[in-house]
Amino acid sequence: MRIYFVRHGKTEWNLARRLQGQKGDSPLLPESYEAIERVHKFLEPIDFDKVLSSPQKRALITADLLTNQSVSTDKRLSEWNFGELEGWFISDAIAKYPKEMHDSRFELDQFDGSVFGAESVSSVLNRFDSLAKDLLNSKMDNVLLVGHGASGTAGMRHLAGFPIAELRSVGGLANNTVTVLESNAGHFDLKIWDKQL
Numbered sequence: 001m002r003i004y005f006v007r008h009g010k011t012e013w014n015l016a017r018r019l020q021g022q023k024g025d026s027p028l029l030p031e032s033y034e035a036i037e038r039v040h041k042f043l044e045p046i047d048f049d050k051v052l053s054s055p056q057k058r059a060l061i062t063a064d065l066l067t068n069q070s071v072s073t074d075k076r077l078s079e080w081n082f083g084e085l086e087g088w089f090i091s092d093a094i095a096k097y098p099k100e101m102h103d104s105r106f107e108l109d110q111f112d113g114s115v116f117g118a119e120s121v122s123s124v125l126n127r128f129d130s131l132a133k134d135l136l137n138s139k140m141d142n143v144l145l146v147g148h149g150a151s152g153t154a155g156m157r158h159l160a161g162f163p164i165a166e167l168r169s170v171g172g173l174a175n176n177t178v179t180v181l182e183s184n185a186g187h188f189d190l191k192i193w194d195k196q197l
Contacts, residue, residue: 006145014029017090018087018090022056035175039178049141052077079149177197
């Protein structure tokens, strides 16, 4: 099985450097539609057995534009819940919570966002583990997943076997990029990471 993961198109809040999380859902930027079309052309030759998207609007719109197939939503693909920081400018979050924001980006194994009500690392990784298990049990060949930057970066690298300390150390997935994992004897190998088109 091959899992193709696409991060949603760039939004107004992405441009403004605001944390969207699960509650924020700003509109896609006009230029995102051109980028989504490039990803669509890259994915067009692939016959997907299933297309799953986060239920958040920015991901669902992206998924609908990427394929002519029906799109199902799956909450396990939702963005990381950032608690009270959702909607904050990243610079303000760093100013108020410097250690937690540093750890969320560079030392995820040390991250504790409970001080601002954020979802735990284990919760995000458990969501991706559960989804991967269901997909592997389904015996499908190709699956398209459309999700988010923070949860997608951590979740996809986790499925590829990277330790927690390294899940975000390479930086997050950019908008409108393709990442590919391939199943191999019960685990996943990373084939493509954050491919810009």
